[in-house]
Amino acid sequence: MVNQQTPIIDFDHFTFQYYSQAEPTLYDINLKIFPGEKILIVGPSGSGKSTLGHCLNGLIPFYYKGSSQGSLKINGVETRDLDIFRLSKILGTVLQDSDGQFVGLTVGEDIAFAMENDCVPYAQMHERVDRVAEMMDIAHVKGLSPYELSGGQKQRTSLAGVLIDDVDILLFDEPLANLDPATGKTAIEIIDDIHKNLGKTVIIIEHRLEDVLHREVDRVIVINDGRIIADMNAHDLVSSDILRQNGIREPLYVTALKYAGVGVTPEMKPGHIWSLDTRGVNEALRSWYRSVVPPPPAPPRPPLLTIDHLSFSYDGVRPTLSDIKFEIREGEMVSIVGKNGAGKSTLAKLMCGFEKEDQGAILYKGENLRGRSIKERAEFIGFVMQNPNQMISKNLIFDEIALGLRLRGVGEQEIKERVEKVLQVCGLAPFIEWPISALSYGQKKRVTIASILVLNPQVLILDEPTAGQDYRHYSEIMEFLREINQAGISVILITHDMHLMLEHTPRAIVLSEGRQIADTHASVVLTDPVTIAAANLKETSLYHLAQLAGIEDGTQFVQHFIDYERVSAQ
Amino acid sequence: MKTKLFSYNYENTVIHNLSGLIKFICFLLLTFATMYTYDIRVTLGMLVFSVIILRISRIKFSQIKVMLIYVLIFILINAIFTFFFAPEHGVTLYGTRHPLLKLWGKFSLTQEQLLYQVTLAFKYLSVVPLGIIFLLTTNPSEFASSVSAVGVPYKASFAISLTLRYFPDILRVYNDISQAQQARGLEMSIKAKMKERVKNSLMIIIPLIFSTLERIEVVTNAMDLRGFGKEKRRTWYCKQKPRPADFYALGVSLVVTLAVAAVAAFLNHGRYFNPFI
Numbered sequence: 009m010v011n012q013q014t015p016i017i018d019f020d021h022f023t024f025q026y027y028s029q030a031e032p033t034l035y036d037i038n039l040k041i042f043p044g045e046k047i048l049i050v051g052p053s054g055s056g057k058s059t060l061g062h063c064l065n066g067l068i069p070f071y072y073k074g075s076s077q078g079s080l081k082i083n084g085v086e087t088r089d090l091d092i093f094r095l096s097k098i099l100g101t102v103l104q105d106s107d108g109q110f111v112g113l114t115v116g117e118d119i120a121f122a123m124e125n126d127c128v129p130y131a132q133m134h135e136r137v138d139r140v141a142e143m144m145d146i147a148h149v150k151g152l153s154p155y156e157l158s159g160g161q162k163q164r165t166s167l168a169g170v171l172i173d174d175v176d177i178l179l180f181d182e183p184l185a186n187l188d189p190a191t192g193k194t195a196i197e198i199i200d201d202i203h204k205n206l207g208k209t210v211i212i213i214e215h216r217l218e219d220v221l222h223r224e225v226d227r228v229i230v231i232n233d234g235r236i237i238a239d240m241n242a243h244d245l246v247s248s249d250i251l252r253q254n255g256i257r258e259p260l261y262v263t264a265l266k267y268a269g270v271g272v273t274p275e276m277k278p279g280h281i282w283s284l285d286t287r288g289v290n291e292a293l294r295s296w297y298r299s300v301v302p303p304p305p306a307p308p309r310p311p312l313l314t315i316d317h318l319s320f321s322y323d324g325v326r327p328t329l330s331d332i333k334f335e336i337r338e339g340e341m342v343s344i345v346g347k348n349g350a351g352k353s354t355l356a357k358l359m360c361g362f363e364k365e366d367q368g369a370i371l372y373k374g375e376n377l378r379g380r381s382i383k384e385r386a387e388f389i390g391f392v393m394q395n396p397n398q399m400i401s402k403n404l405i406f407d408e409i410a411l412g413l414r415l416r417g418v419g420e421q422e423i424k425e426r427v428e429k430v431l432q433v434c435g436l437a438p439f440i441e442w443p444i445s446a447l448s449y450g451q452k453k454r455v456t457i458a459s460i461l462v463l464n465p466q467v468l469i470l471d472e473p474t475a476g477q478d479y480r481h482y483s484e485i486m487e488f489l490r491e492i493n494q495a496g497i498s499v500i501l502i503t504h505d506m507h508l509m510l511e512h513t514p515r516a517i518v519l520s521e522g523r524q525i526a527d528t529h530a531s532v533v534l535t536d537p538v539t540i541a542a543a544n545l546k547e548t549s550l551y552h553l554a555q556l557a558g559i560e561d562g563t564q565f566v567q568h569f570i571d572y573e574r575v576s577a578q
Numbered sequence: 579m580k581t582k583l584f585s586y587n588y589e590n591t592v593i594h595n596l597s598g599l600i601k602f603i604c605f606l607l608l609t610f611a612t613m614y615t616y617d618i619r620v621t622l623g624m625l626v627f628s629v630i631i632l633r634i635s636r637i638k639f640s641q642i643k644v645m646l647i648y649v650l651i652f653i654l655i656n657a658i659f660t661f662f663f664a665p666e667h668g669v670t671l672y673g674t675r676h677p678l679l680k681l682w683g684k685f686s687l688t689q690e691q692l693l694y695q696v697t698l699a700f701k702y703l704s705v706v707p708l709g710i711i712f713l714l715t716t717n718p719s720e721f722a723s724s725v726s727a728v729g730v731p732y733k734a735s736f737a738i739s740l741t742l743r744y745f746p747d748i749l750r751v752y753n754d755i756s757q758a759q760q761a762r763g764l765e766m767s768i769k770a771k772m773k774e775r776v777k778n779s780l781m782i783i784i785p786l787i788f789s790t791l792e793r794i795e796v797v798t799n800a801m802d803l804r805g806f807g808k809e810k811r812r813t814w815y816c817k818q819k820p821r822p823a824d825f826y827a828l829g830v831s832l833v834v835t836l837a838v839a840a841v842a843a844f845l846n847h848g849r850y851f852n853p854f855i
Contacts, residue, residue, distance in 0.1 A: 415763035
């Protein structure tokens, strides 16, 4: 299938620099992609991988301006001589934010968008939409709004909108960024099926390596600092040190193998969990499993927040939450997980007093919060939104963090002291004079956390704190939250992130359709099929590894992995 | 669902199935007629008419409750201000003075003022359902296609359609931001002084603008990548051919408007209905 003679995409000493940047973002890129190949491009944030994608689909230079040297040919034609419209007939792009990219009001209309712009006549347009919708298995939802679809159907819709043009190349720009684990898995399967059945050339840009490697890829390209670091198959890459050196998370099962003292080699086919051959190392895994000594359980601390048989409905008919009950203890770090619409955000809103419960109660140190206003609750329960841009309203970091105190009429001298202390804690002290617009996304996130911490809350609720973050930023944020947690603040995380649950929160509460279906160890949640299905999670690869090694209690294996990490972190 | 409160929702009714452009013209005609007349009998008739249309469109009271409350508050405040700024305006208009109630100082309520203000309140009250009907029963995409069919550049009509679509989203984001900022101590209730409230509302509006700009960048990219703006014209997936119902609706609106004009011209000899002479 692969034609070695003529590459469909050919970067030749290609360099690109944005007009707004002092340095080139891509340096001397040499890369050939052949028809029918499936390529994964990985790299941390700011590595240049998105810029590479924009050069391919024409957003550079159509939307983002800059200058380039060298050559980039697609289908043998220099891209400089093409425009974004002609490029879009050869290469179709599926953007990362599937919700943001729907242009049509219904699924059918969204699929038709490219044809509308091509002035395709009405009857022909409808006929072709029907055909593509049929092929992508979304014909039955053609009249629905894209927002009413399940995650998998949304992916199919955005793919259908691109496939309608019969492009040769499909480019996926961080397809997993906003998806829960189960939907992410489905998305990778859909992409793989399209690749196999239609013979398209597929390029996936993503930093979540293990999730993409759920299915086969031909080559993995690693990019960092604007240069190609590696161009090899998955087995060689995973066996090397390249991932660690470049801030990309290695697959979890590889980490476990390393903990067990196993040298991972390409011969073990470690690129995918399903191709991994552990025959030579099973004994090593088993003896490591037996050797892990769980740390002694921490003495139980008094409950801080008690959710007592809580029920709530927005419309008085359909319950959004029913009979939720759990306790958050002092100094605990807990995950709340569940599908979109399971009631996680609503639960947070009730705790903050944005909405009022219909039945049951929320108690703080034994006191019912029912009569307390939003502002009063904020003195002990802090809430950090997912998107920092939705919280920031000042130009300077100092003013932004001081805002809550100024609104409370605290004296300037005290404000200065408290803000400076929080800036220290959050590692933002060097930036005190900086305008917020100059900060990175992760730093902005810190500013919003700092602006809540300055109010001295005892409980901090964070909505998807790691969404869209690469491994380095993820680690930074979680490290930071852990420090706050160790300082005695209880942290509640609303999340889809399985790594976060596994590595940072010993306990997870699972919601499904407004009901609490589990409140247990993260290791149990991530290995129990019923909970996994209800919360749109997926089984952790550690569980598969345990099965491969013949370890019967997979859940216990995962727990030992967690314990081992925790002990070695200390 | 909260997000559906102010947004278009398809139902199979005559009103929903009308062409967007026709609906818009009817809306303009009927609004003009209602705003033109100061005849309480006509105004009440228009109110009944728009409530009937509201029922035909199967719009539920729960969908418009919040909007109605705001409108009622507005009408009330407006009425109070109208009275205190010009308590004798009715007298000037109708040319007679029938005192009803002596209030205090120079303020007294006259029959003329009462009629004038009641008419005014009902005028507002009957225009509002028309606006609600247009907003809740018009498919933004179909509206864009029909507007562009009469010669409006398609980029402009598409922009209108996108605005209509994202309006509910922006409202939701506004709500989220507002709650998060209140948690930081922002006082948005009447307890705060006017100057403070204006300053405080910036704390919501600035993040709203930035997060909206973020979304706009995503949508623009998605549209560019799929060839939006390539040709001088474009075709529309949800284009709708004019149907008999469209002509009937236009006819009814025209007749109503002409009737209102006729009442003014031949019966009242002006915009005002004057029972006092």
